[in-house]
Structure formats: structure tokens, C-alpha cells
Amino acid sequence: MNYTGPVxxxxxxxxxxxxxxxxxxxxxxxxxxxxxxxxxxxxxxxxQIEQDLQEAQKLYPTVKRLFLVNGDAFxxxxxxxxxxxxxxxxxxxxxEKISMYASINNIMHKSDDELVxxxxxxxxxxxxxxxxxxxxxxxYLNKGASLADAEEQLERLNRAGISFFYGFMFGAAGKGxxxxxxxxxxxxxxxxxxxxxxxxxxxxxxxxxLEKDIAEGSFKMASERxxxxxxxxxxxxxxxxxxxxxxxxxxxxxxxAELPKGKQGAIDRINYTLQNTEDKVLNSVPxxxxx
Numbered sequence: 001m002n003y004t005g006p007v008x009x010x011x012x013x014x015x016x017x018x019x020x021x022x023x024x025x026x027x028x029x030x031x032x033x034x035x036x037x038x039x040x041x042x043x044x045x046x047x048q049i050e051q052d053l054q055e056a057q058k059l060y061p062t063v064k065r066l067f068l069v070n071g072d073a074f075x076x077x078x079x080x081x082x083x084x085x086x087x088x089x090x091x092x093x094x095x096e097k098i099s100m101y102a103s104i105n106n107i108m109h110k111s112d113d114e115l116v117x118x119x120x121x122x123x124x125x126x127x128x129x130x131x132x133x134x135x136x137x138x139x140y141l142n143k144g145a146s147l148a149d150a151e152e153q154l155e156r157l158n159r160a161g162i163s164f165f166y167g168f169m170f171g172a173a174g175k176g177x178x179x180x181x182x183x184x185x186x187x188x189x190x191x192x193x194x195x196x197x198x199x200x201x202x203x204x205x206x207x208x209x210l211e212k213d214i215a216e217g218s219f220k221m222a223s224e225r226x227x228x229x230x231x232x233x234x235x236x237x238x239x240x241x242x243x244x245x246x247x248x249x250x251x252x253x254x255x256x257a258e259l260p261k262g263k264q265g266a267i268d269r270i271n272y273t274l275q276n277t278e279d280k281v282l283n284s285v286p287x288x289x290x291x
Contacts, residue, residue: 001018001019001020001052001055001056002044002048002051002052003018003020003069004020004023004070005023005024005036005039005070006035006036006039006070007020007069007070008035008069008070009067010127010165010198011248012198012245012247013065013067013099015065016065016066016067016099017056017063017065017066017067017092018066018067018068018069019049019052019053019056019066019067019068019069019084020044020048020052020069020070021044021049021068021069021073021076021084021100022043022044022068022069022070022071022072022075022076023039023042023043023044024036024039024040024041024042024070024071025041025072026041026071026075026103026106027071027072027103027105027144028041028071029142029144030141030143031140031142031209031210032141032169032202032204032205032208032209033205033208034205034206034207034208035071036070036071037207039070041071043076043080049084049087050087050091053087053088053090053091053092054091056092057091057092060092061092061094062094063092063094063095064094064095065095065096065097065099066088066092066095066097066098066099067098067099067100068084068098068099068100069100070101072101072102072103072106073100073101073102074100074101074102074103074106074107074126075103075105075106077109077110078110078111078114078115078117078118081118082114082117082118082121084098085098085118085121085123086121088122089121089122095122096122097122097123097124097125098123098124099124099125099126099127100123100126100127101126101127101128101129102126102127102128102164103129103143103145104128104130104143104144104145104149104150104153104154105143105144105145105149107128107153107154107156108149112156112159115156115157115160115162116160116161118160118162119160119161119162123162124162124163125163125164125165125195126157126162126164126165127164127165127167127198128154128157128164128165128166128167129143129167129168130143130150130154130166130167130188131143131167131168131169131172132168132169132172132173132184132185133147133168133181133183133184133185133186133187133188133189134147134173134177134180134181134184135147135148137172137173137174137177138150140219141172142209147188150188151188151191154166154188154192154194155191155192158192163194163195164195165195165196165198165245166188166194166196166197167198167199168185168198168199168200169199169200169201169202170199170200170202170222170227170231170234170251171201171202171221171222171226171227171230173222174219174220174221174222175221175222175223175226176220176222176226178222178226178227178229178230178233179229179230179233181230182230182231182233182234182237183233185234186233186234186236186237186239187237189238189240189242190238190239190240193240193241193242194242195242195243196242196243196244196245197238197242197243197244197245198245199231199234199244199245199246199248199251200248200250200251201227201250201251201252202221202222203287203288203289204287204288221285222285223282223284223285224252224277224281224282224283224284224286225274225282225283227252228252228253228270228274228282229274231251231253231270232267232270232271235257235259235263235266235267235270236263236267238259238260239260240259241259242259243256243258243259244256244257244258244259244262244266250288252273252286253269253270253273255269
């Protein structure tokens with residue numbers, strides 16, 4: 001199997017077969033991110049994709065799930081994705097779902113008919129990095145789409161029958177705005193009803209605009225206490241059936257839960273951390289070393 005440069009996938013896709021269809025990230029301008037900062041975006045050649053699928057057919061003929069890499073593979077046109085899905089279904093007929101990272105912009109550039117066709121070919125469980133439900137915070141993060149765009153495009157996925165996971169970051173709105181951010185995220189989550197919600201925590205990556213703004217004082221990071229309180233409030237306010245998928249290593253209290261069934265247990269778990277952590281730590285901004 002051919003892989004170029006750094007390869008990232010969600011923790012939950014650890015046992016999923018990875019197929020490279022793009023290299024790097026098509027947007028690559030987010031205020032906080034360096035994942036593909038030094039990688040030139042490109043599209044994998046159809047011949048290479050087919051060769052990889054032929055190899056996968058020999059090695060993993062009964063695989064059930066496929067994840068397309070890299071950064072935002074859903075940026076490919078509807079026609080390209082349909083061609084890839086058809087090849088996947090030919091060489092790996094037991095694959096039930098073809099998943100990948102997707103941005104709001106990626107969805108925006110596909111017609112309703114294309115989305116429906118992609119769903120029929122097995123494309124599902126898109127990992128969509130929304131990051132925050134607050135419009136001004138989203139603008140600052142420079143994701144390339146507005147809050148109104150996010151709501152509209154996620155609803156289009158629902159209508160097309162493409163399941164998705166809602167990715168967001170605790171602390172994304174900065175110091176003093178954690179509860180506000182929690183309310184905004186919960187409002188959007190309750191409206192668009194994702195299959196799962198996938199939180200990480202905003203961190204400072206070297207060489208980003210975020211790092212520069214923190215150094216200059218124009219952006220202030222939320223304390224550990226604020227992050228944990230935001231986590232609690234988010235879980236409290238989400239009232240649609242979904243999975244809380246929070247095992248990323250960057251989260252201080254890392255766990256999964258089924259909502260609303262496991263809501264109280266999740267809140268109790270975070271409260272336990274709040275009650276058993278020194279004020280010195282809770283009032284600080286801990287270093288986090290991973291996206």
C-alpha cells in the first residue's frame with residue numbers, strides 16, 4: 001500500500017484499512033493546525049489507487065471498512081469519488097462503509113444528487129471538523145466556511161443519507177467563553193443530529209497564527225478548569241441520541257459514552273477530576289502536544 005508523507009486518521013479508525021487518494025490537505029490554512037503545513041496537496045493517480053486496491057484484495061479480502069486518506073479526501077469531485085468507490089466495491093466487495101475526513105467546504109461543492117449517489121456506493125461516516133458552533137470563533141479558526149454553511153451542509157448530508165461525526169474543540173473560543181462555546185456546539189449538535197460527537201482540545205502548535213496571537217496577547221487560551229467545565233456543559237446540553245467519542249489523547253478526561261444514556265456517568269467522571277485536581281493545575285493552561 002502506498003502512503004506519502006504524514007498519515008492521520010481518527011483513533012476510532014485504528015483497525016480500518018487506509019487507502020491513499022490524496023496527499024496533504026486541500027485547505028491547509030487553519031489558524032491552529034500544522035498537520036500538513038509542509039506537505040504540498042496533490043491527488044493520487046488512479047493507477048496507484050487501483051494497484052493499492054489489488055494489493056488489498058490479496059492481503060485483506062474480507063475487510064469491512066475503508067478509510068480514505070489524507071487530510072480532507074472528500075475534497076475530490078463527486079465523479080472521482082464515485083470512480084474510487086466503484087473500484088473499492090469491485091476489488092473489496094465486503095466493504096460496507098467508505099469513510100474519510102471532510103470539511104464543510106468539501107460538502108458544499110457537491111450537488112444533492114452527487115451526495116445521494118455517493119451514499120448508495122457506501123460512502124458514510126464522514127469525519128467533519130466543525131470545531132466550534134460560535135460564528136466569530138469559527139471565523140478566527142479560518143476553516144474556510146461560516147457557521148451558517150456548517151449547519152446547511154450537515155443538513156444536506158442528513159438528507160442524502162450520509163452519516164457523519166461532528167468534530168469540535170474544547171477551548172476553541174478562548175478564555176472566558178467555554179460555557180458560551182458549549183451552548184453553541186450543543187445547539188448545532190441537537191439540530192443536525194450527528195452519529196457521534198468527537199471532541200479534542202485546542203492546543204498551541206509551533207508556527208501557527210494561533211501561537212503568534214497568544215504571544216501577542218490577542219488570543220488567550222482557556223484554563224484547564226474552563227475546559228473541563230465546558231466539557232460538562234456540552235454533555236449536559238446535548239439532548240439527541242449520539243455517541244460521545246472523546247478518547248483522543250489530547251483530552252484531559254478521555255472517555256466514550258452513549259448519550260443520553262450515559263450522560264450522568266460522564267458528568268460524574270469529569271466532576272471527579274475537577275474535585276481531585278489541584279487549583280494550581282486547574283488554573284493553568286497545560287501543554288498539549290498533539291492535534
